Amino acid sequence: MGLIIKEKEFVIPGDIVAEGIDYLPAGGVFREKDKIIAGQIGIVSVDNRLIKLIPLTGIYKPKAGDVVIGQVVNISFNGWSIDMGFSNLALLSVRDATSEFIERKSDLSRYFDFDDYIVAKISNVGKGNLIDLTMKGHGLMKLRDGMLIDVSPSKVPRIIGKQGSMINLLKDLSKCQVHVGQNGKVWINGDNCEKLIEAIRVIERESHISGLTEKIEKLLGGR
Known part of the structure; x- marks a missing residue:
């Protein structure tokens, strides 16, 4: 009793991933009696006792606690509208933008101007997918210089890696800043980040293939 399908293996709906009570179902799987069964197409991910599926494709579904990157597209009297690639714009209110006191009628563009990119955290997702952001927290900031690339949201967990292992590898070997x-x-952001972009695209294409870490190390000159 235990895992029937190993980590990083491909499954389709109805596949039995594990049996017994040693594991707990998380995203993309469900329990039926003593079995954990795949509810969608994806790649098996095991974290201690939790089993979840990483979808091969999919759109982004915002949830509270997510760290996102977005662009300022509008400024109003009470905050900023942020485009984060979702159907709805997100709101960054004045009170959640900074710990600094901002007086009424202040020029908010002094803090975040049109077209600025920011790293923010989703503080709330309300009815109708109304999204509130905050800039209060570790690692939340305005981004300066650099460039932005798009990846499939479903590949983000693999780009980050368990406990940040893959993203730390990318940073260490490329010597570039990455968010x-x-x-x-x-x-x-950094000098000569072409290899880093190539590595990220490899992770996107081959996230389900074993030996990916070693391939990325070789690509970035770590071995």
């Missing part, structure tokens, strides 16, 4: 948003936006 990854759960919404499939990746910001990079």
Whole structure:
């Protein structure tokens, strides 16, 4: 009793992933009696006792706690409208933008101007997918210079890796700055980041293939 399908293996709906009570179902799988069964197409991911599926494709579904990258597209009296590649714009209110006191009628473009990119966290997703953002927290900031590339949101967990292992590898070997948003936006900055972009595309294409870490190390000159 235990895992029937190994980590990183491909499954389709109805496949039995595990049996017994040693594992708990998370995203993309469900329990039926003593079996954990795949509810969608994806790649098996095991984290301690939790089993989930990483979808091969899919659109981004925002949820509270996600760190995202977005662009300022409008400024109003009470905050900023942020385009994060979702159907709805997100709101970054004045009170959630900074710990600094901002007086009424202040020029908010002094803080975040049109077309600025930011790393923010989703603080709430309300009815109708109304999204509130916050800039209060570790690693949340305005991005300067650099470039933005789009990846499939379903590949973000693989780009980050378990406990940040893959993203740390990418940073260490490329010597570039990297920020990854759960919404499939990746910001990079540094000299000669072409190999880094190539590595990210390899991760996108081959996220389900074993030996990926070694391939990325070789591509970036780590071995």
